[in-house]
Amino acid sequence: MATVDSKQIDMDERVWQQLLALPYSIEMDDEGHLILTALQGPGLTFEQLASTHPILPNDLAWKVETNAGNQMIMSPPPHTDHNEFGTEILLLLTRLLPNGRALMGSGVQTSNGTRIPDVLWISVERRREHRGKISYPEAPEICIEILSPSNSRREIEEKKRLYLEAGALEVWICGRDGSMKFFDANGSLAASRLCPAFPARINILD
Numbered sequence: 001m002a003t004v005d006s007k008q009i010d011m012d013e014r015v016w017q018q019l020l021a022l023p024y025s026i027e028m029d030d031e032g033h034l035i036l037t038a039l040q041g042p043g044l045t046f047e048q049l050a051s052t053h054p055i056l057p058n059d060l061a062w063k064v065e066t067n068a069g070n071q072m073i074m075s076p077p078p079h080t081d082h083n084e085f086g087t088e089i090l091l092l093l094t095r096l097l098p099n100g101r102a103l104m105g106s107g108v109q110t111s112n113g114t115r116i117p118d119v120l121w122i123s124v125e126r127r128r129e130h131r132g133k134i135s136y137p138e139a140p141e142i143c144i145e146i147l148s149p150s151n152s153r154r155e156i157e158e159k160k161r162l163y164l165e166a167g168a169l170e171v172w173i174c175g176r177d178g179s180m181k182f183f184d185a186n187g188s189l190a191a192s193r194l195c196p197a198f199p200a201r202i203n204i205l206d
Contacts, residue, residue, distance in 0.1 A: 004028040036072035043070030046114035066113035107135030110162035117143040139166035178202035
């Protein structure tokens with residue numbers, strides 16, 4: 001990892017100065033994520049950041065996750081295609097699996113911190129168990145990642161493993177061309193078993 005300044009990232013200078021004022025060191029990894037490490041103490045968990053310690057700027061557009069060492073992992077704002085894929089996946093899940101809820105932006109507690117799938121689907125029963133929580137202590141049944149240019153194979157493989165380990169029944173990966181890949185704990189699937197009618201490719205051009 002390397003030190004970083006505002007010239008290397010697409011972030012408002014005012015927001016950047018607010019980050020610099022935090023009691024955290026800031027570095028950038030090889031995938032373009034900002035890694036914030038507490039200068040003293042263990043650092044804050046995702047749940048502390050989101051509730052009793054709202055220390056991050058309110059207008060920070062970057063996605064914030066944490067790892068097991070309570071480092072903050074900040075990912076750049078997604079491109080417009082990424083958001084369109086996410087919206088289309090959410091709408092399809094809402095229509096095809098009405099016995100649950102499709103959501104965006106919710107955290108999942110894993111063995112390596114709290115991670116945020118781009119889209120998730122959770123059944124009525126599992127949602128009832130965890131209502132009111134800041135993040136899900138048990139992964140929703142379906143966790144979906146949409147690939148961005150900065151995502152490495154290693155990063156996506158780790159997230160897939162973490163979601164399945166945390167209780168997800170399936171993990172889906174949406175490629176940058178809209179192609180869908182489906183996985184469960186045993187490996188790759190030809191199609192989703194939880195949602196067999198889900199298409200093999202998402203089209204955002206119509």
